[in-house]
Amino acid sequence: METNQHILFYSDALASFNYGSNHPFKPARAKVFYELLNRYSLIFEENQRIMVPQKLDETLLRLFHTAEYIRLLKLCNAGEFTINMLDFGIGSGDNPVVAGMLDFALDAAGATYEGAMMLAGGRAAVVFNPHGGFHHARSDFAEGFCYVNDIAIAITALIHQGKRVAYCDIDAHHGNGVQEAFYEDRRVLTISLHESGESLYPWGGFVDETGSGDGKGFNVNIPFHAGTDDAIYLAAFDAVVPPLISAFRPDILFIECGGDAHKDDPLAHLNLTSRSYETVLKALKSLCPRIMATGGGGYDVHKTAAVWALTWAALCGIKMTDAFAGLVGGMMYGPEARISSLEDAPFRISGPEEKQCRKEADRVVDYIKKEIFPIHGLGTDLKSVPE
Template structure:
């Protein structure tokens, strides 16, 4: 079966505004790295240009009032209601093509999922996707349209069971809110604790309501958390839950802002951690819809996505220029860097505190979530 990259230059080239940290051009760098490392050569790898989402699908999650505001904003109108809906702020500026761009990004996630559903592909990656903060009636955290909530809502209607795994450094609050009362979606978010990072939510005791009780899993980690602590928590929590839930499709939000060099968050993951995490996701998932989400160190994000792509496709990156894995400058823009990082290990009291936090959350989950799933 195919491995598909959803990509278009149009989407990779847009910009919120020059000073904004969210840079869709990461997708272009990612494409360059995939070519450089020979990861698109095989006949099983395919690049598909995404189409805009059909507007009607938006209303599976978003309110009509909010979508009308997005359209008005795109036409250059401005009203006070927009500010109330999070539009026109520093995080979510109003810009030309704002609505069309969001439709195109969401179209990639939706279209990719349909390919999985039809068994045309086993793995699809939509790098300009994963807008996990957008709410039903508001923009938030660089996110206007929640491609994840819209697409999963449609899949539930089609009778699918969906697991959502979010490794972006920020809590996936928009997705949590969308499926908080249903047992059709298992939502798992690993993130830096809301005590130190936006959006300030995502604590372990947010476990879902009504039928959804026990189907919303949050793993808030202490700032500074390194690969070792992260993997300890991830390995203990994610495989048993996924094995018990038996999803048809796994949505994976591969945000790269948990990397130690990210300027917006404070976790300490390296490429080694990311490779192990994506390796686990790959092993436990029947089909995977991966999305790019955050990641504000542009070159590192492109490198981590490249490594994730290789793992999901079962390929080894090989630098076509020198025939070596890693250890090479990539692209004329890069001042330094290779795909792989050196190990980074936290020591001393800080490490102890990170472990204590992860253990506390794990205990809570074992007591309150695992029993719901018969674990």
């Protein structure tokens, strides 16, 4: 029987995990997000359900990760450091040895996996795991604050069940770990929209990385020039993403929803407002009846939480109302005091910066239409680059 269940995974314990006081990755974003859902009445619908993440069965790590890497993750979990861990990315500044790290990662990955299985089994229509989205983790290498690639594991399990999976990554950083996992596989359509690797880690994700072998044309990168705003981003998204996903006809659509493409993010350099997130999420929702969304990056805790609240509302198709409006004489209070509304004011770049960002986006879109669209049976009506 079909269901319209909307599942949110949330755990206070996971939101309390700490990478170290000077580390930019703050799992506490999830708690701020959760508080916003309550404040804006976004979690009280009859078909919405909150589930607590349960640990991924350790044997499932092998769907993506190597045995030696898993052995070292277990040592890391016990707070032990050995010098050879550095060959696997563990113990660096970005990916420190922290006691309990594997337990944290298994909880996060367990939620993404369980969500994917619920979608595959027809027990949910929308799942959001704000604790997941570790798209940089490689099969044998921790990087970009990611140790266990919850997305690669869950998608691998789904394709073993014969499902067609599309993946759309709107984090500011290229989804390199997920790209690597399915680079030669046409059962997964991988699309990453991100700031160009010329100005941002992981220094790749260029438009000509289109997959290889069987997977040729099933890996799509849409890199944006630093500074890109809503108008340029959304035009490129519209030109490329809906046609490709529609042609691919996925059973399940994964979305990595990092909040770091927001213009206030301290690590990345895109200029998106919440409008891009809302517009993109609504468009993606209309393209597939089964959605598995995860968190990801996002280093402005409050903006990331706000973007995720809007993401959740868009996925569930609900409007927000402010449960406390007027109760305290219009004064803002609490941890979200910086946010007068979840939605940002419009923002546009101009002058030479706008010209450069637009020119680069047009070049990328034209390349994809020329090189990738025909593989999916799509026309190639190229847009000429404007003056």
